[in-house]
Amino acid sequence: MKKIEAVIKPFKLDEVREALSEVGITGLTVTEVKGFGRQKGHTELYRGAEYVVDFLPKIKIEVVVARDVVEQAVEAIIKSARTGKIGDGKIFVMPVEQVVRIRTGETNEAAI
Numbered sequence: 001m002k003k004i005e006a007v008i009k010p011f012k013l014d015e016v017r018e019a020l021s022e023v024g025i026t027g028l029t030v031t032e033v034k035g036f037g038r039q040k041g042h043t044e045l046y047r048g049a050e051y052v053v054d055f056l057p058k059i060k061i062e063v064v065v066a067r068d069v070v071e072q073a074v075e076a077i078i079k080s081a082r083t084g085k086i087g088d089g090k091i092f093v094m095p096v097e098q099v100v101r102i103r104t105g106e107t108n109e110a111a112i
Helices: 010-022 067-081
Strands: 002-008 029-035 042-046 049-053 056-065 089-095
Touching: 002 010, 002 067, 010 056, 010 067, 056 067, 067 089
Parallel strands: none
Antiparallel strands: 002 056, 002 089, 029 056, 042 049
């Protein structure tokens, strides 16, 4: 099993969710986060005063999938989240040792 974490632009969330659903992934966790990379942030004007926005709003999606679905899931995220502009985000894939469904006690693949 693998855990996929994707940090994307907020307005791309629905497209990514639909793309993951099309490859058979139904459960995911979404968190509103802030951060920056090469995009660095930007300056905004508020009531005549300029100020720097260092941390930009992003969405972090977390999903645990079977090994055989990882590539499909990553491709679905890339295709649906890409705008072609700086700040599109990143995808991290990491191993998962164990999963337990609390309600039933099912473990690993059965618990996903």
